[in-house]
Amino acid sequence: MSLNCPFCHSTDIMIVEANAQQANSTLSNFASPAALGALGTTVAKSLNLPPIVGGIAGTVLGGLFNSFTEQSTPPQQSLCFCHNCYQKFPTHLLH
């Protein structure tokens, strides 16, 4: 399999993994439904509400937040990096 840069047609290219997943892991851990559920429970206790109310509200909010971040996160894909012209491009441009 020969790989050619679509910009300069050099073969001196390298496949690199996109690390969008990694950049988002901290945020999604923080905003996980379980974490927000626990947070909601704590808030509900301080407001003299039944903990289950806060737990449900937090979990729902977390679910909404996660579906939003999942939509805005680009799908995991491999990128190629050209050592000749320093362009980065998705692997599907290689054909």
Ligand SMILES: [Zn+2]
């Ligand atoms: Zn190139």
